[in-house]
Amino acid sequence: MTGPMLKLEGLRKSYRGKPALRGLDLTIADNEIFALLGPTGAGKSSTLLATAGLISLDSGRVHLGGRDVTDIDPAGRDVAIVFEGFNLLPVLDVKDNIAFALRSPTFRESEDEIKARIGRTAELLRISHLLDRDVDTLSGGERQRVAIARALVRRPKLFLLDEPLSALDLKLREGLRAELRQIHRQYRSTMFYATHDYHGAIAVADRIGIVDGGVVLQAGTIAEIYARPANVFVGKLIGSPAMAFFEAHVDGDAVRITGNGQRIPLADFGGLGPRTGTVLVGAWPEDIEVVSPATANTSEGRIYAVDNRGFERAVQINGAYGAFRKVLPHGVEMKQNDACAFRILDGAAFLFDAASGNRLSQAHTEERA
Numbered sequence: 001m002t003g004p005m006l007k008l009e010g011l012r013k014s015y016r017g018k019p020a021l022r023g024l025d026l027t028i029a030d031n032e033i034f035a036l037l038g039p040t041g042a043g044k045s046s047t048l049l050a051t052a053g054l055i056s057l058d059s060g061r062v063h064l065g066g067r068d069v070t071d072i073d074p075a076g077r078d079v080a081i082v083f084e085g086f087n088l089l090p091v092l093d094v095k096d097n098i099a100f101a102l103r104s105p106t107f108r109e110s111e112d113e114i115k116a117r118i119g120r121t122a123e124l125l126r127i128s129h130l131l132d133r134d135v136d137t138l139s140g141g142e143r144q145r146v147a148i149a150r151a152l153v154r155r156p157k158l159f160l161l162d163e164p165l166s167a168l169d170l171k172l173r174e175g176l177r178a179e180l181r182q183i184h185r186q187y188r189s190t191m192f193y194a195t196h197d198y199h200g201a202i203a204v205a206d207r208i209g210i211v212d213g214g215v216v217l218q219a220g221t222i223a224e225i226y227a228r229p230a231n232v233f234v235g236k237l238i239g240s241p242a243m244a245f246f247e248a249h250v251d252g253d254a255v256r257i258t259g260n261g262q263r264i265p266l267a268d269f270g271g272l273g274p275r276t277g278t279v280l281v282g283a284w285p286e287d288i289e290v291v292s293p294a295t296a297n298t299s300e301g302r303i304y305a306v307d308n309r310g311f312e313r314a315v316q317i318n319g320a321y322g323a324f325r326k327v328l329p330h331g332v333e334m335k336q337n338d339a340c341a342f343r344i345l346d347g348a349a350f351l352f353d354a355a356s357g358n359r360l361s362q363a364h365t366e367e368r369a
């Protein structure tokens with residue numbers, strides 16, 4: 001096959017007059033793991049359902065493996081979908097649940113082939129010992145493995161996963177993410193994974209797409225998105241903690257963070273941006289240095305909250321410019337209500353339009369990300 005595995009063009013879908021997809025475009029390469037990341041109601045499930053042919057579109061085209069499948073029913077699309085709710089059939093045991101799709105009229109595999117495939121897939125997902133159990137006797141994590149096995153056994157061209165791990169506890173989630181990558185390596189299947197969890201997205205995906213309001217705001221590798229976040233929304237969804245934003249004012253040839261804060265020459269933003277008025281300065285928390293005591297050209301703040309994350313601590317720093325969160329470097333001790341000072345490292349700040357939220361400054365080089 002040449003060209004992308006999946007190409008979605010201008011997808012539009014309204015439910016009872018309310019738009020869920022508003023001209024969504026997206027391209028996923030063959031063999032890629034692509035995560036669609038967005039908040040609740042962003043249109044992730046609708047995008048996956050439209051890809052599988054399980055909802056009808058108001059307009060737009062779906063191309064799968066170079067073929068326009070917009071008017072083809074789900075059985076003819078060669079995609080498999082795993083939903084958050086597991087969609088297992090409670091009246092069947094594990095092996096019959098896995099075999100279900102292979103016994104459908106579309107596949108009509110021989111019973112020997114079905115048995116062999118179930119055996120291999122069960123081994124891969126470490127559920128061989130569960131094959132004779134009824135699905136309603138399984139734990140959440142076991143059910144999810146069975147649901148993935150059921151989709152995988154068909155060896156679809158495209159594997160759609162809709163929040164497949166969100167109901168699981170952290171340890172199981174991390175284990176299954178690693179397994180998804182392993183499955184991908186062995187089967188070379190293309191995976192399209194919808195999630196609202198940033199960590200989940202970056203842990204499994206080669207590229208991610210940020211979706212909101214039924215459109216893809218930005219798609220790329222995490223390094224590309226770090227180097228050139230398209231807008232404030234993307235910055236707030238990416239990173240751990242997310243991008244820090246500071247209210248600031250353009251003052252002649254520099255931008256000054258509100259509250260007598262750090263002054264950054266406009267030239268550092270590629271000379272772009274307005275000559276006056278309010279803007280937003282953005283920076284990845286890793287690029288913000290806490291300086292104590294305050295030195296020249298820093299911003300001041302106060303520790304609003306300290307959040308223990310096991311080996312590390314994240315703090316929320318509040319000031320006249322707003323609030324942001326940052327993981328403290330080892331050895332820096334700070335407690336609630338302490339005064340602090342910080343500065344954004346040279347060349348690390350981004351400039352955003354305060355009204356539209358769009359990035360004004362040039363991209364940073366990818367080496368920075």
Ligand SMILES: Nc1ncnc2c1ncn2[C@@H]1O[C@H](COP(=O)(O)OP(=O)(O)OP(=O)(O)O)[C@@H](O)[C@H]1O
Nearest residue numbers: 015016020038039040041042043044045046047196
């Ligand atoms: N069957 C439906 N009937 C009416 N409205 C719907 C239906 N399905 C989705 N919607 C609405 O369409 C919008 C997009 O929903 P969608 O499920 O695609 O978003 P999502 O990003 O998957 O959200 P979540 O993370 O909560 O699953 C939401 O406003 C949702 O309420």
